[in-house]
Amino acid sequence: MPAPATADTPCQEYEKVLTAAQAAAPALAAMTLTERAGLLRAVAGALRAQADELVPMADADSSLGVPRLTGEVERTAGQLEMFAEAVEEGSWLEAIIDRAGPDLRRMLIPLGPVAVFGASNFPFAFGLAGGDTAAALAAGCPVVAKAHPAQPRLSDAYARVVVDALHAAGAPEGTFAVVHGMENGRKLVTDARIAAVAFTGSTAGGRALADLAAARPSPIPFYGELGSLNPVFVTREAARVRGKEIAVGFLASMSLGAGQFCTKPGVLFVPAGYGLEDLIAAEAATAPMRLLHEGIGTAFRAEAARLAAHPAVRPLSVPEQDAADESVVRPVLVGTTVTELARSSGPLLVECFGPFALVVTYTDDAELPAAVDLLEGNLTATVHGEPSGDPVAPALLRTLTARAGRVIWNGWPTGVTVGWAQHHGGPYPATTSVHTSVGVTAMRRFLRPVAYQSVPDAVLPPELRDANDLGIPRRVDGALTAASLTAPR
Template sequence: MTLTTTDPRSASTTDTGIPATTDEQVAAITAAAVDAFRELRSRSRGWRAGLLLALADGLEARRSDLVATAQSETGLAEARLGGELTRTVFQLRLFAEAVAEGGYLEAIIDHAGDTPLGPGPDVRRILVPIGPVAVFGSSNFPFAFSVPGGDTASALAAGNPVVVKAHGSHPLTSRAAFDALVDASAAYGAPHGTLGIVFGQAGGATLVADPRIAAVGFTGSLATGRILLDIIENRERPIPFYGELSSLNPFIVTAGAADARGDAIADGLFTSFTGSAGQLCTKPGIAFLPAGAESLVATLVERAQATAAQPLLNERIFRAFGVIRERLVADGRARVLVEPRPGDDGFTMTPGILEVDATDVTEAVAEEAFGPLIVLARYDDLEDVRSALRAVPDSLTATLHSEPDELAGLAPLVEDLQDLSGRIVFDGYPTGVRVSWGQHHGGPWPATNTAHTSIGVTAIRRFLRPIAWQDAPESVLPEELRDAYTGVPRRVDGVLTLATLG
C-alpha cells in the first residue's frame, strides 16, 4: 500500500508511489543513526559547520523543483514558498556560523585549588550532543518546520543524526527535500545514517517509541502532541519532547493607537490573520479593540468581505475549521461580523470575523481556529482586557499597539503579557518571525512544553546535554576544555574569556 497526496486547491488526490515505512525499516533507520552518531560526535566543529553549509547549497540547487512540488501539495503561493525556502537555507547557514563560533558549548573551566570550602578538584564542563533526534514535520511549513527545517538544522548543528517523520499532507515535498539533503551530505562525506526519513502515521509512532531515539522535536496540533507524549511516557527510558502545539496570540490595541492609526493597524492586522490562509502558528486569533474603534473594525470587515477564498492545507484542517467556528458561536456570546464561506473548489475558505464583548471572553471563545478567522473582543477599559486575558491560553506571542503617552499606564498589562507569552511585539505584527541569534519562539503551555525556542540559534540547546570532567587527563578532554585552546568563549575560574582567533 502506498501513500497518496492531495492538492488542496482542487481536492484531487494522486498516488505518490511512496510506501509506508514498516516497523522493521524504522529499526534499521534508527540503527544506522546510532552508527552515524558515533562518528558525528567526534567530528570537529569546523567539519560540522561545513556540513550545514553543504546542506544549504543542496537545497538551493533544487529550489525550482522543491517550490513547485510544495505548491501542488499545500496550495500555498509560490512567493510564500520561495520565501520560506530562502529562510530555511538561511537558517542552516546561521547554525553553521553558530557552530563555528562555539559559544553555544558553554565551556567552563574551574582549576583545582583552594576554595572557601577547602581544596577543590579540577572541574570542566561542556555541552555535548544527545543522540539520534526524531523530527516531525508540520503541515503549514513544508520547508522551515519540516524535513530541512529548524529542528533538523539545530539537531545536526549540535552533532546529532536526525530521523524525520514526513508530514502526510506533503509526502512528495518531504521526499524531495530529504533527497536534496542526503545527496548533499553524502557528497560532503557525512556518514550513512546522518539523515533518515519515515513515512506513515504508524511509522511515526514506532519511531517515537524506538529506544535509540534520544529526543523528539514536533510542530503540530495539541491533540497529536499529547499522543506522542503518551508514547514517550510508556517508554522504558523517557526522553525529551520539544513540542510547539497551540497558540492564540492575543493582539491588543489601545484607544490612543486606534485613534492615531486605526486604518494602518486594520490593514496590518488583516494581513497578519489571513496570511497563508490564517495557518501560521503566530496568527493573532483574538484582538482586543476599544469600543470606539469603529473605523478600524469597518476596515477589517471591508477587507474580509472583498477577499476571495484561499486554500487550507488539507481536508482535516478544512473540516476542523468549520467545527471550531460553530463552537465559538455556540453559546451566543460571539457575534458574526463576516461569515467564513467555503470556496467553489478544493479545501478553500474566505476570511471570517467574529465579535464579542471583552467581559464575555471565556475559554470557549478563546479557542484557536487554525485558518483565516479572528475574534474581535471589544472593551471599555484596559482592566477588562486584563480580566479577559485570564481566559486566553498562554501563547507564543502577545502584541500591543499603543501611543507613547500611554506607555506609563500600561506597565501592569505588559507584566501580564510577559506571564502568558514567549515574545511580546510592540506596534507590529506577530507573523513573520525573524530567524536570528536573539529570537525566541516558544511560550508557556499549551504553546510549547519547553522553555527553549524552536527558532533562532538557541534552539540548539534542546539537543545538547551537559557533562563535567573532574580531574581528567588533558588527553581525554574535548579540545575546547584544554588550557591552551582559546578558539571559543569560556568561563575560566569564574571569569568570562572571549575567543582569540588566528
C-alpha cells in the first residue's frame, strides 16, 4: 500500500513555526537545569504512555514490526532520560573559573534554534524526537524538525505527543515543531533564525544540505551523519580458530533490520584459503526481506545489481529478485580481492543501503595496510583477532582508528549503546564534524562558550557564581572541584 502523501507546510505556517522557535530560544535557555531536565523527562513519559498509539503508525510507515518498534520507543525514552540526568549533573557546561588575572568565568550556552533532519530507519530513536532532538533540547535549544517524507502517518502524531508533553511541562511555546516538505527543508538550512543543523541520512542528500549551510552569509554548523561502510577485518588466526562463527555472525549483522542500519558491516576482509567466502555463500539467507519503503527497495535493487555486475567481483549469493513488490528484496553478497579492489575503476567501496555486502579476500598480511588505505571515513571498524599469538590484530585496530570513530574487537558494529562513552561519528563521509550524534557528548554540538570578565556575582549565570548552589563540577584556578568559592575575589 503506498503511503498517503502529506502536504508541505504552507509558507505562513512555516513563518509562524520559525518565529516561535526564535522567541522560545532565550526563554528555554533561561530555564533552570532542573526545569530543563523536567522537559526531557516529560517527553520520555509521554512517549511511553502513547506507545500503543504511535507504534502501529510507525509500523505502517516502515514495516519494521511492532516488537522492534516497541523496543525503539523505550530506547528513545531512555535516551531522553539519560540527557535529563546529564543536564542536571552539569559537567557538559564545561564551567571554568580563573581568578589569577582579571576574573574570567567561562561556560557553554545554547546556540539557538536547531533544525533536525531525522532518518527513517529508526522512526523513533533517530526520528523527530530521537537523539539529535534530545541532545538539542538538553543543550537548551528549540528544535524545528523536518518530517521524513516516508513517515506521513507517524510524523504529525509523534510531533503532537512531543509538543503536548513540552507544553504541559512548562516549556516555552515554540520549543518544538515539525515542518513538512523538501523545499521547507532547504529553507530551514538557509534560514537566518536557525543556528545549527543535525542531519541523519544519505551522503548525497546530506552533502547538498551541508553545502547550503556553508554558503550562507553567516555559515552555521552542519552536523551530518552520512554514509559508512563499517569494514570488518578477520585475521588469519581468527579465521583458523573460529571461521564458521565469524561467517555466521557477519551474516546476522549485515542483514539485521534488513541491512538498514548505518552501522551495517558492508565490507568484510578475510584471508584466502580458510574457506570463509564459501561458508558465507553457503550460509547466506536468501529469503525475502521487506525494506522501509518502495523507494529504498528500488534504490537497493539498482545499486546491488550494479555492484554484482561489476567486472571486479564474483557472486557469492546473488538470488533472483522478485518482481511483485519493489520493497521486498533478497540479500546480495559478492566477493573480490584486495588486488582487484585496488585496481578496479568505478566505485565498489560505497554504502549500499539494505542487505548487501562485499567480501574481500587478502592473500598476504602485507596487503592489509593498503586495504585500510582504500577506505574512506567510517562510523565503525571491526577487527576479529585472537587474544594471543596474533600480532596482526592489535596493529590493525590501531591503524583503523584513522578511518573510524568506533573500533570494535571481536564483535559486530550493529547496535549502538546510548551512554557517556558512546561515539557515533567518524571521518568524512561518516560525519561532517568532530562530534558524535549519539551519547551524552552529542550535546556539545549545540553549545558555544561564553566568557564573563569581571562580571559581578549577582549578574553572572547561577552556574558561574561563587556559591555554586547547583553543585556542578567546575575547574577553579586550574583544579576540578564541585565546591563553592569562599576565597575573597
